[in-house]
Amino acid sequence: MRLLIATDAWHPQVNGVVRSLEHMEAAGRTMGHEPLFLTPRDFRSVPLPGYPEIRLSLAGRRSVERRCDALAPSHVHIATEGPIGHAARRYCLARGRPFTTSYHTRFPEYLAARAPVPQSWSYAWLRRFHGAACGTMVSTPSLERDLAGRGFTNLMRWTRGVDTELFRPQPDDAPDPFAGLPRPIFLFVGRVAVEKNLDAFLALDLPGTKVVVGDGPDRARLEALDPAARFLGTRTGAELARLYAAADVFVFPSLTDTFGIVLLEALACGLPVAAYPVTGPLDVIGGTGAGVLDRDLRAAALAALDISREVCRAEAERYTWAESARQFYTNIETAHARAPLPAAPARPPVAGAAELG
Structure with missing residues (x-):
């Protein structure tokens, strides 16, 4: 399969979409496929207002057509609903080419958190976008049920994974990256943005120390909101794995994530999870015993302190x-x-066809 993946989310962004596609590229090559990418690096771009870490591509119709024709893919997958995703969709529809899509982000909820736009309008727009695809991939059963109830069709399941060699418990004698901080350590990893609901995490009355790993447009506001919390910025790779493994509870306050790869990373490091009972945590944690889901996030965080780290690791290995x-x-x-x-x-009429008929 010579697969063209069109995505508006790409490096230097650090998020679940980018990580998922990176792994699909690497695994696809070992499976004998040839993944190709149409990304913001192929076009001029401008920063997204209010979120400069994300750039909007100026992907014109003709430039996208030329790029797609030059790559000559056998299959097309559209990963995002941004300018590149729309341009690739127009290309496929104009050429009569089937394509698949994936639903990574709850844009209606994200947009409603920033502007007075009714979610029904946004969902109608997304339903039209994905409705032209021959298949739309979703990460969890609860998301599939939700979208099906909103009129989305041709839904297909696509779960996520975790690198259990990179993300793993650390030896007992490993250096403590939180040395000197009051215990327990309640950790969050992800974008520091309004849609992650970090206000709820920072407002919790918890013992020990709250630690935030990640960056984003809300960082300055949130640092001022809770001066006692530690904001470490973006961390990746082995350094991030050490932070997971050394913490006591992973607190996931998001109400809008469709999956949450960070949940798997935390579990793989033996770190129990505290979260709300919503899409993502419900599917990953559910009744596994590897975390606590509760509408009272403080109660969930405190209860998670008693969870076995071996249970968490075993769940991630699935x-x-x-x-x-x-x-x-x-x-x-x-x-x-x-x-x-x-x-x-349509073929042109054959001369004399009427007489022959």
């Missing part, structure tokens, strides 16, 4: 990027195979 990639590429093949063939172009 998720692999190899299985995620198998689902991803199988979904694309299945959806394209069932897509209707493009209509054949």
Whole structure:
């Protein structure tokens, strides 16, 4: 499969979409596929107002057509609903090409948190965008049920994975990155932005220390909101794994994430999770015993202190990027195979056809 993946989310962004696509690229090559990318690096871009870390691509119709034609893909997957996603969608529709999409982000909820836009309007727009696809991938059963109830069709399951070699418990004698801070350590990892609901985490009356790993447009405001919390900025790789492993509870206050790869990273390091009982945590944590879900986030965080780290690690080992990639590429093949063939172009009438009839 020569697969073109069109995405508005790409480096230097650090988020679940980018990490998922990175793993799909690496795993796809080992499976004999040829993943190709259409990303913001292919076009001029401007910073998103109010969120300069994200850039909006100036992807013109002709430049996208030329790029897609030059890559000559056998299949097309559109990962995001931004300018590049829309341009790739227009290209496919104009050429009569089937394509798949994936639903990563609850934009209606994100937008409603920033502007007075009714969620029904946003969902209608997204339903139209994904409705043209021969398959739309979703990460969890609860998200699938929610979108199906909103009129989305051709939904397909695509779970996520975790690198259990990188994210793993640390030896007992490993240096403590939180040395000197009052225990317990309640950790959050992710974008420091309004949609992550960090106000709820920082407002909790908890013992010990709250630590925030990540960056984003809300950092200055949130640092002022809780001067006692420690903001460490973005951390990746082995350094991030050490922070997970050394913390006591991972607190996930988001109400709008569709999955939450950070949940798996925390569990793989033996770190129990405290979260609200919403899409993402419900599917990843559920009744596994690897975390506590409660509308009272403080109660969940305190109860999670008693969870076995071995239980957390065992739950994370159920998720692999190899299985995620198998689902991803199988979904694309299945959806394209069932897509209707493009209509054949009309032939000009044959001279004398009326007499022959």
